[in-house]
Amino acid sequence: ETGVTQTPRHLVMGMTNKKSLKCEQHLGHNAMYWYKQSAKKPLELMFVYNFKEQTENNSVPSRFSPECPNSSHLFLHLHTLQPEDSALYLCASSPLGLTSGGLSTEETQYFGPGTRLLVL
Amino acid sequence: AQKVTQAQTEISVVEKEDVTLDCVYETRDTTYYLFWYKQPPSGELVFLIRRNSFDEQNEISGRYSWNFQKSTSSFNFTITASQVVDSAVYFCALTLPAQGGSEKLVFGKGTKLTVNP
Numbered sequence: 001e002t003g004v005t006q007t008p009r010h011l012v013m014g015m016t017n018k019k020s021l022k023c024e025q026h027l028g029h030n031a032m033y034w035y036k037q038s039a040k041k042p043l044e045l046m047f048v049y050n051f052k053e054q055t056e057n058n059s060v061p062s063r064f065s066p067e068c069p070n071s072s073h074l075f076l077h078l079h080t081l082q083p084e085d086s087a088l089y090l091c092a093s094s095p096l097g098l099t100s101g102g103l104s105t106e107e108t109q110y111f112g113p114g115t116r117l118l119v120l
Numbered sequence: 121a122q123k124v125t126q127a128q129t130e131i132s133v134v135e136k137e138d139v140t141l142d143c144v145y146e147t148r149d150t151t152y153y154l155f156w157y158k159q160p161p162s163g164e165l166v167f168l169i170r171r172n173s174f175d176e177q178n179e180i181s182g183r184y185s186w187n188f189q190k191s192t193s194s195f196n197f198t199i200t201a202s203q204v205v206d207s208a209v210y211f212c213a214l215t216l217p218a219q220g221g222s223e224k225l226v227f228g229k230g231t232k233l234t235v236n237p
Binding site for chain 2: 031033035041042043045048050051053055056088090092094096107108109110111112113114116
């Protein structure tokens with residue numbers, strides 16, 4: 001399998017449930033990202049991980065808890081969500097410091113297909 | 121503050137027409153990168169192009185072309201001879217440097233393009 005994959009593709013959960021979103025990248029990248037895409041807002045960055053370390057938290061509520069056990073996997077743990085958290089959650093990865101012929105590769109982000117979340 | 125504006129919310133054209141999607145950006149940085157992504161109904165954001173702030177050459181890739189003009193802070197995207205498969209939401213984005221060397225993307229709100237047969 002290639003590229004960036006996300007599971008599940010669709011998720012319906014109640015406000016008291018706990019669930020996790022999974023992202024896996026097969027590109028050998030070192031940076032991974034979570035974005036939220038709501039119906040009426042632009043895509044918003046949530047978290048950034050570089051070499052498994054969280055480097056950005058864009059003021060995300062604590063009911064969203066990311067985890068990055070290695071450079072290929074990224075999770076988003078969800079608990080006690082609100083209906084307004086319903087959105088498409090997109091994962092992305094980028095090379096970060098990978099070199100080819102002595103030159104740094106460009107930090108283009110490649111996205112997964114997203115998990116469409118509905119909170120009831 | 122960094123910002124990306126895509127003033128066209130929705131555009132509808134007939135197949136084989138040319139269509140231009142507008143993108144205007146704001147940044148105080150002298151070094152930045154601009155992107156276009158395509159989001160078909162399946163949801164995945166597909167990377168189309170990355171352009172750095174020092175390269176104002178226009179780019180052409182098949183039916184796609186991009187016009188980058190720093191004087192007007194614009195990075196417009198033209199599809200020539202549009203096809204039904206071009207129907208998607210198109211996002212323009214600007215990078216911000218992030219800690220640790222990665223980059224944060226600031227997206228516009230997107231332009232929904234519908235190409236009718």
